[in-house]
Amino acid sequence: MKGLLTHIGNISYNEEKTVEYIKIKIRVNPSPEKSINLFHCLNELGDQSLVSEVQKYLRSGGLSSARLSSSQWSAVVFVLLTSEQLDEFDLSKYISNKYKENHMTPDEVLLKLLPVVEASRSAELRDCGVTDEGCTALSSALRSNSSQLRELNLPGNKVGDAGVKLISDALKDPRCKLETLRLSDCRVTSKGCAALSSALRSNSSQLRELRLSENYVGDRGLTLISDALKDPRCELEKLRLRDCGVTDEGCAALSSALRSNPSQLRELSLSGNKVGDAGVKLISDALKDPRCELEILWLRDCGVTAKGCAALASALRSNSNLRELHLSLNSLGDRGLTLISDGLKDPLCKLEILTLWDCGVTDEGCAALSSALRSNPSQLRELSLSGNNVGDAGVKLLSDALKDPSCKLEILW
Template sequence: MTPDKLLLKLLPVIEASRSAEFYNCGVTDEGCAALSSALRSNSSQLRELNLSVNNAKDAGVKLISDALKDPHCKLEKLRLRDCGLTDEGCSALSSALRSNSSQLRELDLSVNEVGDSGVKLITDALKDPRCKLEILRLYKCGVTAEGFAALSSALRSNSSQLRELDLSVNTIEDAGVKLLSEALKDPHCKLEKLRLRYCGVTDEGCAALSSALRSNSSQLRELHLFGNKVGDAGVKLLSALKDDPRYKLKTLML
């Protein structure tokens, strides 16, 4: 029996569960159609769905996105890591996030080649007051300075609810860090956790982050910079912030 056919048989069980884990199970858009039906059921209790490392692709993601718009859907966490997603799927997700009915708080799009165009679509949703997203993971998504500029703009929006952002293994470098640092200084920015592992950040980027974290507006409590090109000067700047009770930074990974 194929994974998709098995999903169809398990629908009553899935609807009654709060969490469904289908990591690397060979699920395609046929299985996503079954899950979409389950999510829209009046009896659905699903709060968390993991479809990572499957063949969902854009067609399957569109079906899941349609379910997110349904008032019966209670899903709060959705993981789509390494699913062959492109900006076409991001467009469907962006539309769903801007729906009055969407309850989604956490979205993982890591290891998908969504690029800057896909990130811009997601950031459009973050600016919408109907969007409830608090955690966004974009690990290894092909994001460059253009995408970071869009994220910086979204973080400064009065409507953004984002508390946690993972941009690790993207071509951020110091230019991108400076854009994000400007957002951290904005009183509208609610970001508390930021992961920038393996992003080519140097002491110059650390100086921009240090300046942002010294701002009265910064809410950042956790910063991950492991795997970057940070020298002694950068380490000294950020470590001083962590050890100073005047600032909010409590966790620093270098």
């Protein structure tokens, strides 16, 4: 630019005046995004004054506690966009933990840095105080033509159903490329689930992973999400619903979805829900269906007993795709483990990871498990029995199984 300006006919060129003129343009332009080209001009002219001013704030952290002018915010955006570390945007780096010192809310800081969010592949906003106001900005970023965002992490924010609705609307836009959305502990209810369900059924949604743990989803919310899973346009592969107030009623809708022909779901977590044996029976019935593609199932602390294990064992003996089963913190006892062990012996069982910590197992259950580990078709590679009263006798039984050439176990804890 400098070389070009010095050769324009007889027009006199004053570099200092040009720099000052550009700075004035930056000051009167409230949009950091629109000021980027002007900063490139300053950079070519060798003026780093504005950039140098903001770099000290970036090094110290807590931009929200600094009183930055609009031109300084534009400089912040320029510095971040021209850095080489744009893979992940982490809002916590730019807000102060001492909220009383902040001159801007997290939502306001997010809005100022929106061009950086758009240019990043991942946005980490965990526990940052973002509300539905911030979701308005995020929705805009997701729908921009230049958006590179593939992963959005919002756990621990008060986005609520209103914020989820804004994000869901963006998911329907063909310009949105988001693949992972994490909304744990975001005050989402069945109303928010309705918006997400609609988004999952849109032609444009590319979402592969959805986390809704620690929200008030309930059976109604799960039914709405399950309806979306049945839709051939839904490409969701991972769904986490830990501690969401789900019961066996919600499992009925989910079971139906898992058996639908287009279901792409590979990983499901229902840990911390009161699904009980009745809910496990419904999920197990779905696992037997050849249309079910589920490979990972989390059922920690779900009120499962030996009765639920009978249903799971039956599923393991079918042509199931299940590779991981997590049953920790359930009252399975030796009877439940014996039933699961019978399933492990079946040549159709493909289970590779089984976690059973704190399940009321003793050396009696270890006897059945030891027998299963020595069976020729057993595919088990990882086993957890921590927190059980297996004792020396149980350890001896498992050790004997490990010596057997048929045992494929690699990790035991």
